[in-house]
Amino acid sequence: MTHHVLDMPATEAQVRALKLGDTAMLEKTLFGIRDATLIAMFDRGRTTRLDLTGHAVIHTAPNVRKVEASAHDPAGYAPLCIGTTTSIRMERFTRLLMEREGVRIIIGKGGMGPQTTQALRDLGGAYLAVVGGAAALETTWIEAIEDVDLDDLHPESLWKFRIRNFGPLLVTMDSHGNSLHAQVQADAAAKRAAILASLGASE
């Protein structure tokens, strides 16, 4: 197990070096994205002026406060509480995000499915798990909101966060076809018959 510190954006080689069970800490820049953002971008043909090439996106929609735009808060928003939403809903967008926008890393919770495993392998990406529901802590890793696009979708806008010591995150899907989520699911399925028998509920 290796600990990686990544100054974002990252190269394909850096991301391919992330192996299942490794930990990672991200620095500098992170983008926030979720259901409505992805539907707008890939089902409705909307584009963004923000460059995601080599970057990490986190599945989120933050709690923010409107503030006067300033050097510290150039987008006119201050972060209040920023956490992570369940990733699997965004499964069909992973390949599109990587191919069209050049995204390298997805941060989320709950893991993603076989389409994502394949896209990460083909295109050189990784999925990093953050602890869902630990948003108060996660917020302390975010310094500012640098930019926002597609804000008519608020709060499901495309957010650009300035981050510091964002993590530790756990590599749970790597670019070599491995998925801890799939492993845990398979293990649980294998235990099912014995557990049902102990409940007197065998099929």
Add this chain to the structure above:
Amino acid sequence: MQLDPREIEELAKALYIRALKLLPRDIKQGFAELVQRETDATGRTILGTMVENIAVAERTNNLLCQDTGIPIYNVTIGRNVAFDGVAMTEAIRRGCERATREHPLRSSVVHPLTRRNEQTSCGIGIPIIHVAFDTREQTVEIEMIPKGSGSENGSFLQMLIPADGVAAIKRFVIDRVIECGGRVCPPTIVGVGVGGTSDLCMHLAKIAATRPLGTTCADPEGARIEAELSEAVNQLGIGPQGLGGRSTSFRVHLEVAATHITMNPVAVNIQCHSARRASAVITPGGIAFA
């Protein structure tokens, strides 16, 4: 005792914010018990992060989770309380909107077809307001539950038939917990409804999912099955966040209602580890938060 809508509005606002920031004592105790029993290294680390988050939220006066949820208000009205029901529900709605605007909170509520977000945490039929009655003298209790979507998406109903028996109810629960894996933010409370009509069965599952830890099903047969299932789900190895370990659930909770001779309905509704709820009691002496 006469209910004052202005007081209800302030309380509805305060309870929403309070629920989002302070985890109930029974859930904190539930974490302490899981930490003691967890043997998986990753599971222990994740539980540690969750416990740290509870402390950070309190220290920084921040929300526990970014998901402000679907707002639910459960109002229980005792004896000898005079109130205007329409004014009361309007006051709760205004309090919910004001919490969203004035804190501010992320509005997580959209129109189901247009997906338009009014940025108020309110919409058609939302907030959900349940009104019930009990025997307490001159007492009104309001419970606020911001129900997170990650776990709410772990909701299932099956209209089993009598020939399927209790075994099929147990299989349904185990299979849904496996299916949900890490998506529902484990460790969870698995709420199970058994019996009733389809809508009552789903509602029972929600009551079960949001019942305090340490309480048991009032029906002896239901209590026996929830104890069995509580042991069983923690043998699946799904663990905190679905990344492996013993701590898949704090507990399985079951609620039952009588059903039809031809029916055997079962429902599952899951509550995530950020099992937030806040309540307050109004009496002639004033307001006391639980």
